[in-house]
Amino acid sequence: MDWMLPPAFSTFAPDIDRIYYVILVLTAIAFVIVEAGLIWFVIKYRGRPDRKAYYTHGNATAEIVWTAVPAVTVVVLGIMSGPIWNKVKGRDSVPADAMPVGVRAQQFEWHVTYPGADGALGSADDFTVRNQLHVVVNRPTVVMLTAEDVIHSFFVPAFRLKQDAVPGMEIRVWFEPTQTGRFELACAELCGLGHYRMKAFVEVHTQEDYQRWLAEQTQAAATQ
Amino acid sequence: MATTAATLDQAIHHAHVDDRSFLRKYVFSTDHKIIGIQFLIMSLLFLALGGLLAMVMRWQLGFPGQAMPGGGVLPETMAPGGVLLPEFYISLVTMHGTFMVFFAIMPLLVGVFANFLIPLKIGAPDMAFPRINMASFWIAVPAGVLMVAGFFVEGGHAGAGWTAYAPLSAMPEMSGVSLGQQFWCVSLVILGLSSILGSMNYIATIINMRAPGMTWFRLPLSIWALFITSILVLLAIPILSGAAIMLLFDQTIGTHFFLPADGGQPLLWQHLFWFFGHPEVYILILPAMGFVSDIIANGSRKPIFGYHSMVFAIVGIGFLGWIVWGHHMFQSGMNPTLGMTFMISTLFIAVPSAIKTFNWLGTMWRGNLQFHVPMLHAIAFVAMFVIGGLSGVFMAATPVDIYIHDTYFIVAHIHYVLFGGSLFAIFGAITFWYPKMFGRLMSPFWGKVHFALTFVFYNLTFWPMHELGLKGHMRRIYDPSEYEFLQPLAPTNRFISIAAFLLFAVQLIFALNFVLSWFFGQKADRNPWKDTGLEWVPPSPAPHGNFDHTPTVYHMPYEFSHPHATEDYVPQNRPLEGQTRPAAAPAGQ
């Protein structure tokens, strides 16, 4: 069984993965101590007719140690995790130059609204595409996440990004892809019988490709 | 003392002449032991049912879209031609979680053992309110019936997960489920009443009815755990009842508590549910920890290591459990600053848990380990709970949770704490107190076989789920093969399913052992495990009224291998060699 995380392609993914591996190591140590201890005791102190157990009610120093060590460990963990959490989800974490995209989740599909040429949402040249999220590599994108009917969850494993979409709320969540290509976008919150097939894809373009794609779309919109 | 004498005399007199009709004795009994056994049978059946549902789920996950062997018996609305429908699958997940949490593990831990053990272990003739106690069982029954009935109503059973997130759970037009979800709400409200009446009884009994000398710090850890658990039940369940009622209103009488329309607040449901829900999960582990402490001390023939810190750890977990609920909502759109605070509080639960874990190890250290079946399960509990607990730390760290939230990593966590933790402890506890319940021992041989096979197949089933989660495998999905990035995991899923089927199959050994030992098991004497608790003072099975005279308690529990004692255990009602302290020691009040 392998405990490695799959490759990740967003700017904050490495931070998340690092924390994960730190915890993996710490918990592995705790795990080994406990399980090894168990096995060792089970073998060494297995019942013998002639053996009499050592009568003790405890040992203060030992107990202080195994209270303090985990306490310190979790504090360290907290201190390490906090900044990363703020960087990804924090109140004012969204980079100023991020490209806005509107994502509206609905049973069981994703409606993605693009700002069009003017780069601003809510203007006349906005256009909407189903189940395709096109973004530019090495450029932060901010997703204006809304839900039509029930709660869904915007999950891009390759970006290590997950955020519920709640009806009645507009949640801003951002990411910056570091690699062009096509990645899967999944719905991670039970939203009804079609939850399992509420999928889309994220297409990460170079700036040029994106412009080209944008042009096609706007034309298509115009010709209709 | 006159009072004590008076009230107890009645109880004792009762103990001798037991002239109750069959109905009074076994059906509408007010005897805490009978009620405990009634709960035991009910919840084991629900455990089997929950397991069965899991098997059906596992079939779909392992062999997506293929007709299930024997699935043909299911009606068209569930699995036409044996192939599960998506809507049926999510009802299965929902009901698997619901049955296991509310109708199997919770009644097993609290309904069964709180009832059976508290009066016996504190030296009381019965509960403080025997009639209310009976009511709490007979209220639970209709709740269960209603919850099962939900499968057969128009529109199928509730399909919003055991967490019933609104708005999905509140909008029939979105979920396609109407009656089923309403049954779910009503059933849980009724069950909640039963639990509240129960815990009210347990709390009053433990506070007021301890035998002379049974001071707070002479209570066995199982009783401490059940006491704190009862407080959690008492204060957490009403929140669920209130929330479920509001959810029911949203579905039926057109209110808007959790619907976004007109200012309703979907996240409010999650806050209410988890404000109940996290204490709930500790309700599901604390008693298990208590039983394990009793059993490990007994199996190691040693006093529990650090009794007092064990008590404080239980209390600490019980308290911290109230201020961590937000860790289920990190990705829900909740205020991220709250996320920070909840992360810190959550991480800190590792500390009292560590205390318990290492104190169990300390108890086994330099012991004289007796590997009887309960002890095996208790050791497995420690080994498995640690895995579940440690995986909890990953999710507690908010950045990591962004990725693993709502994936199979959570599912793995759930099952390591709930099956590897609670259920192993329950198997151990059932075997341990079985003789006191039925006067016979469960077969040690088949017990060991069941333990070994369960332990193996259990790990084969749930360990790989960590990997699924790490690769991004979402929860509650009907057909993983839909996603490209999940297709490489298909073999793992199939492996898990097969292991799960075997896991279920070997549970039959337990079922048979449980049922057959009732009639053919080896007769047990008063104290088959040579334990120190008061429950071993009366004969097995304990008579109505428990003790023929109120025991007096002289010392802490777990006085095993006392240097001056001739035997390697000194029951709590027997003074230690050379002990001259008065019975009702004011110490430790």
Added chain:
Amino acid sequence: MTHAHANVMLPPAEAEAGSGVYNEKLGMWVFLASEVMFFTALIGSYIILRFGNPSHWAAPGEILNVPVTAVNTFLLICSSVTMVKAFAAAQDGDQKWLKNWLLATTLIGATFVGVQVYEYLQLAHHGFLPGGYVEGSELAEAAAAGEAFKGGPPLPASVALYGATFFTMTGFHGFHVTMGVICMSFVTFKAFRGAYSVTDHRGVEVIGLYWHFVDLVWIILFTIVYLI
């Protein structure tokens, strides 16, 4: 420590300190703790929802009939004093007044429920229900026209949350009073059978605790639901 007669009003196991009170009383307090959490779910949700959407609530007395409920509040306060008087009578072994006060309490309690039913009917008649306004009702009309109903500030466009929280909270309080009345009539009945003595009047004290708790909840509800 030795009484002439076994006093059941004392905790059973004197050997251990326990709670210092007898089981039934202890049990009732424990149960009330649970009730507090139940009302926390309802009242808490109300506070949270209202804090989030202040504009969804009509001005005090604009829709709700405060005078009537004020009378009801007064009734409940009276029922509390009659209840506690009954308890005092029980302690003094004054059977006559024990019965009278208990009877009074039961009747006042029943009246309270009656008045509340009347209040609900009246509200329904005006078009105020858990779902908010009823289409075509006076209230709906007034709200649509952006007018006031009783000459106060104009009605909010939607009172869905207002209706939902109002009926849930007061409804479950009313339910508790009803339960109380049922138990109270039972206790009263037993009192008339002379079941309560100076040394054992647990039933009276325990039902009293419940009764006062329900009164206490109403005191809170009346303020935060009707007056704020």
Added chain:
Amino acid sequence: MSDAKRHHPNYLAIWAWLFVLTLVELGVAFLTIFSKETLILILIGLAIWKALLVALYYMHLRFENNRVRIMAIAPLPLAVIMVIAVITEYVW
């Protein structure tokens, strides 16, 4: 605690207090001199005052031992924690 002819607190006085306080509430609630915030504070203050009277005298908490008092107030902190935490949802 149960020997006959004991001295009772003046329950009728408490009743009078409750009555007066309710009248005050009604009076204040429909005055327009206060800002909404102060009004709410005043009303809640009065409500708590009344509630305390009931709890302390009618429910005898004033005369109970501390164990019972603790039991009575134990759930309140939890209630407060829950409401405060959730309300912060709206203020960010």
